[in-house]
Amino acid sequence: MKKLGLIIGIILFVSCSANRKGAGFISDSGLKQSNFQTVVNGKKVSLYVLKNKNKMEVCLTNFGGRIVSIMVPDKEGKMRDVVLGFDSIQDYIKYPTDFGASIGRYANRINKGQITIDGVKYQLPQNNFGHCLHGGFKGFQYQIYDARQINDQKIEFSYLSKDMEEGFPGSLTCKVTFTLTDDNAIDIQYEATTDKKTVVNMTNHAYFNLDGDPSKSNSDYLLTINADSYTPVDSTFMTTGEILPVKGTDMDFRVPTAIGTRINDTSFVQLKNGHGYDHNWVLNTKGDITRKCASLKSPKTGIVLNVFTNEPGIQVYAGNFLDGTLTGKKGITYKKRASVCLETQKYPDTPNKPNWPSALLKPGEKYFSHCIYKFSVEH
Known part of the structure; x- marks a missing residue:
């Protein structure tokens, strides 16, 4: 009888794990992974979950390297989702926004969409009041990052931005690593290298609503x-x-x-x-x-x-x-x-x-940007 109970326990554990990681799992924030699984520009897109020992949860998608939800406790211990976003990948595609995105190649604005490097002028997209904003019409927030989930608390998104993509010189190999720490912090590290002089300025564009x-x-x-x-x-x-x-x-x-x-x-x-x-x-x-x-x-x-x-x-x-x-x-x-x-x-x-x-990056150098979003409560 004990042996039968052990077998049933193992089956239940495997079943729960499969549901958690499988196509049908639902996150604590209410997101369905199946609503994020599709192919965009020939690349697979999905929803990924990070969770720490405090039951804090961060959901991300490799479409734009985005944070989709962040569940943190309030002063009463109630878990609240504190970022804006959509319930499905189709809405992210249909409604172009920066919600939670890993922005690049250059976050924020560049005057008239023009840069000059070593005497060479480059014209970038003018997508905001005549300026280049957040990398142009097809910035990193609309690209598909390659995803590698390292463990339950860390994921790595990587992307190759080709030479002259959105007018920027140099093939840029970049990586964004999200780590959910056990002190309720989201540690974000950006790295990039280039084969030609270029400019780089990456950031995360989470829209925080701390009321949930x-x-x-x-x-x-x-x-x-x-x-x-x-x-x-x-x-x-x-x-x-x-x-x-x-x-x-x-x-x-x-x-x-x-x-x-x-x-x-x-x-x-x-x-x-x-x-x-x-x-x-x-x-x-x-x-x-x-x-x-x-x-x-x-x-x-x-x-x-x-x-x-x-x-x-x-x-x-x-x-x-x-x-x-x-x-x-x-x-x-x-x-x-x-x-x-x-x-x-x-x-x-x-x-x-x-x-x-x-913001200049030269061949042989490594771009590194570090941001930590740390959550806590005050009564």
Whole structure:
């Protein structure tokens, strides 16, 4: 009888494991893997799950190297999905967005879509107010990464961006590694090499909603940015080349401040130009990955997101262009300012501003960018 019980136990374990990893599994966030399994541009696409000992869960897809869901506990211990996204790969294909994507070849904007390397001018796509945004019309967020799940807490996405793809010189071999740690952090590391001089600036474009309720806006979220200065923009969202102090302005988040406190102050030209917050801050952390560069907190759920990076800047985008036309996971409509993006990166248009930290990558060098999104709760 004991032997029979053991056999039944083994069968049940195998069955559960097969269901978890098989085509039909459903994640804790409610995502069906079968809704993500297809072929795009001749490459297989799927949904992948990372989970740690605390039952935190991160779901990703190799379509654009995207974070699809993040389940973390709130102050009551209830698990909440804290990022925007879609329930199926077909929606990601049908509705071009940056939700959760690994952005490249160059995150943010490049002025008039033009760069010059060694006297040679390259024209890139002009897909945003006459500028090149997030790598162009066919940036990395719309490409299929090759996926290799290393273990239950780590996955590696790799992609070869060919010479002159979207106008960028050099064949770029890049890799993005996501590790879910046991202290509830998502450790993201970007690496790249090239066979020709080029520019590289990668980031993650997760849209965070720490209430776990995207039907609500971000106005009560407390934002802190460890930065004494920022890079102002003109009416086309292009950086002017200036670096200005935040002191005495609506850009000062050196102490925790509710996002909604000043975001609609159009008398301040930067908020008028950005339609709210959509700016790069010059970090005081100076590349030290051990120092917190930004923090976001939901007073409602107590969920706190701390950000660490080796990059010199962070773009904070407050979801100003969400307009209720997109319906995301669980049938929830994403309205204006339903989230906050915290994109660690080089400054926008760095290739055309030689005094700013360089984004140039040469053959024989390795590009390395590091970002950590660490979650916790405060009661």
